[in-house]
Amino acid sequence: MSDLPIYVLERVFDAPRELVWKSWTDPKRLSRWYGPNVETIIHRLDVKPGGLWLNEMKMGSRSSYQRTEYTDVVEPALLVCLMSNTDADWNIAPNPMMPDCPRVLLTTVTFEEDGANTKIRLTWAPHEASAAEIACFAAAIDGMGKGWGAGMKLLAELLAELQA
16 A cells, blocks of 8 residues: 555754754653643653653643554664554553544654754654544544644744754
């Protein structure tokens, strides 16, 4: 299936690549920008092939959970992982807001030096998804930029603060 829908996000940050990388791989920094408008609690972050990132996003008294398994890590240039929504015990579960959404998303993030700046490119694609899940993902692509865009704004602010 080479015709899978793919979400692509590209941003250039006014920061060196090492700093941007650390903002994706250090739990204290990652929790400050990932999951805008929620409290992000990182229960585990082991950035290496086979390592896990277990993430809780609290919205008042409710929580949603994510499990990410890293499949390829090349510091400071590449993160490849499988991202999933989970239950509170970290078992892969349907997305509570979109039950037909793919249970697993193949996520690739590249970090490229661009002079004194860093260009990131993030792609999301359904992984081992059913036809219904692929269709749901394709229909949702246009709205994915809102959440990621808000997170990228917070990341830019964090990077500026770290360099001040």
